[in-house]
Amino acid sequence: MPVEQLDAARKQLAVEVMSKAGEVLLHWSAAEPVDGNPDFVSTAGEHEQKQLDANAAADELFRFGVREEQEGRPQKAESLYEQAVEKDSGYSPALLKLAERDYRAADFAAAEKRLSQALAQDSTDPGINYLAGIVYRAGGQMSRAQDAFWKVVHFGGARPPALQQLGEIAIQEKRYVDAERLLGDALRYNPDNQLTRTALAVALRLAGDPRHRRQVVEQAMAAMPIFPFALAESSREPRGTSPAMSADSLSALGPRGEVDTYLSVAAWYRGLGDFASSNQVLNAAAGRFGESPLVYYYLASNAWKQDRDPEGARYAAKAAAAPYTTLFPHRVADALVLSDVLAQNAQDTHALVLMGDFLFARGRYDDAAAKWRSASKLGLENAELERDLGIWAWRVKGDRNLAASYYEKAKQLAPQQYRLYPDLDEIYAEMGDNARREKLYATAPASVLERDVVRVRQAAFLVDEGRFEDALGVLGSHPFKPWEGGQVAREMYVLANVKRGRQQMSHKAYGEAEKSFRQALEYPVTLGVGKPDRPHDEEAQYWLGEALNAEGDRNGALSAWRSAADSGESGDGNSALFRAAALQRLGNSQQAEKELSRLATMADESQASAQDFCIAGRAQQFLGQGSTAEQDFREALKRDPGNRCARLELTRTADRMQTVGATH
Numbered sequence: 001m002p003v004e005q006l007d008a009a010r011k012q013l014a015v016e017v018m019s020k021a022g023e024v025l026l027h028w029s030a031a032e033p034v035d036g037n038p039d040f041v042s043t044a045g046e047h048e049q050k051q052l053d054a055n056a057a058a059d060e061l062f063r064f065g066v067r068e069e070q071e072g073r074p075q076k077a078e079s080l081y082e083q084a085v086e087k088d089s090g091y092s093p094a095l096l097k098l099a100e101r102d103y104r105a106a107d108f109a110a111a112e113k114r115l116s117q118a119l120a121q122d123s124t125d126p127g128i129n130y131l132a133g134i135v136y137r138a139g140g141q142m143s144r145a146q147d148a149f150w151k152v153v154h155f156g157g158a159r160p161p162a163l164q165q166l167g168e169i170a171i172q173e174k175r176y177v178d179a180e181r182l183l184g185d186a187l188r189y190n191p192d193n194q195l196t197r198t199a200l201a202v203a204l205r206l207a208g209d210p211r212h213r214r215q216v217v218e219q220a221m222a223a224m225p226i227f228p229f230a231l232a233e234s235s236r237e238p239r240g241t242s243p244a245m246s247a248d249s250l251s252a253l254g255p256r257g258e259v260d261t262y263l264s265v266a267a268w269y270r271g272l273g274d275f276a277s278s279n280q281v282l283n284a285a286a287g288r289f290g291e292s293p294l295v296y297y298y299l300a301s302n303a304w305k306q307d308r309d310p311e312g313a314r315y316a317a318k319a320a321a322a323p324y325t326t327l328f329p330h331r332v333a334d335a336l337v338l339s340d341v342l343a344q345n346a347q348d349t350h351a352l353v354l355m356g357d358f359l360f361a362r363g364r365y366d367d368a369a370a371k372w373r374s375a376s377k378l379g380l381e382n383a384e385l386e387r388d389l390g391i392w393a394w395r396v397k398g399d400r401n402l403a404a405s406y407y408e409k410a411k412q413l414a415p416q417q418y419r420l421y422p423d424l425d426e427i428y429a430e431m432g433d434n435a436r437r438e439k440l441y442a443t444a445p446a447s448v449l450e451r452d453v454v455r456v457r458q459a460a461f462l463v464d465e466g467r468f469e470d471a472l473g474v475l476g477s478h479p480f481k482p483w484e485g486g487q488v489a490r491e492m493y494v495l496a497n498v499k500r501g502r503q504q505m506s507h508k509a510y511g512e513a514e515k516s517f518r519q520a521l522e523y524p525v526t527l528g529v530g531k532p533d534r535p536h537d538e539e540a541q542y543w544l545g546e547a548l549n550a551e552g553d554r555n556g557a558l559s560a561w562r563s564a565a566d567s568g569e570s571g572d573g574n575s576a577l578f579r580a581a582a583l584q585r586l587g588n589s590q591q592a593e594k595e596l597s598r599l600a601t602m603a604d605e606s607q608a609s610a611q612d613f614c615i616a617g618r619a620q621q622f623l624g625q626g627s628t629a630e631q632d633f634r635e636a637l638k639r640d641p642g643n644r645c646a647r648l649e650l651t652r653t654a655d656r657m658q659t660v661g662a663t664h
Contacts, residue, residue, distance in 0.1 A: 076607075078363070133152070153166075180207065183196055197230075297338060365392055372385055372392070390407040411424065425437055464651075490528075501520070502652075517544035539564075542564045599615055603617075630650070
């Protein structure tokens, strides 16, 4: 509907969904805030997180590592596991975690070394032996794998999984009677495991027992009608009859676009030594996803395993000619297939790139970069490849000049790829090269500059330059989508206004500063984020109080500081900082000093981040410890050269010193 005034229309616009009986099922109103739910407060209360002591024992390091892993920080967790092993070279729980990491990265030699350390402490431990069996099997050491799995069975623990592994190895070695017995035993322990039941059906099919096999696979299908492995096996015909597995019969494995499901099933059949079934799943996938190189690499590797070298070479050539896709290898079986391909042809650039993708995702960063660089040297020109090398140079090696060169090449190959621009801008920012940042945006295509994430980074550059009006112009002339950088856009909008206001304060333009701080409290519709029920605008409220106080409006200043103190009560970080600063201005110096001192000690914690150091530095500023604050800001930049908080504070300090020097 055409409207004359948007703000007025927003207050009246509402949508209701009603049932046939007239009952309101859903209600939405534009007048309500986008994220207006009350702040969640746990009824269990607050629990102080215990900090890790520098002299912590191996078991405590391990417990902290488990917590980091559960909270989604695997790299920190692995570092703690490494420290635990340094404290105690035979500490099995940490060794097992590290061995599992190495196995998932297809580094079997490293995994074996960890496991041998653990087994030296306890050779009867079922958990250690089970993982050892998995590693040995993946590395092709079937005899050692079976010995390890039998130890699991004998000493208790993970018996059903160990029996399943033994049964699968028996299928692989064509000992179908043994496989039937072992898999049957595994099912007696765990009758709900449909993968074990499907493996039993494979053993029965290959042994030539169609009737029993049909009963078993029907049981699996009845229990899990859409289980991919059972679906695939139900499409197979008994040995001696014409195969019936096809693209049509396997269509239930997943809709178009889900080639990964086919690859998982094909990899499982391959692990059983059932190459005929694996190939038929792969051929069905090739019929639906013909441009996926990984499918053809699997077919090539299967052919080589069956001594059909010319066929393998044809499939490898098809894979190498297919376009590079975003299907990333993630299974250990994928890495084994790619290793086979590279053993046959070390100059296959697609295989090199895909192997690099796998290794990088598993933390083997330098090994990944070696594969990517080999592909680049062999003449592969691909923007994603150059970007991946840029990420390695930037995030892993800390070489920003090298990272910039990779990103620049990627941008040259794909100038419309907007995601390259924010990263390159951040690299230039960490290098302190604002001239290249300016050129980046001056030469960017218009379609790139219209992207939300690019707009925010461009505004960030302008803020770093002290061009606050220009930054606000960039933000205000573009409608941001809530699902793509909307919150970040508001944060940059607040930052630009607050920095502009503080600059105006330094020039004693208090009225203009008041306008800037009030503007920072607004939630323009174009930024794509609504005002929450309890906003954390403490910083803008605090500085608004400072501006009003400078203008002689003491009551207005006190009101602004009270707002900052009240809203920051449930916040942390920057919110807690400006709550404390507001309490200081309200005369509650004891509570303010206590809060500021607590924030200042964040830099003393062993796990302190760059942002923790910046908050600590700003707290030191309010406590009157300018030199300590500067040290904290410099440490923040040392830990993260992209930390804008520290960079802006140091710039402001330098500008102030320069001004003082000029007046004297």
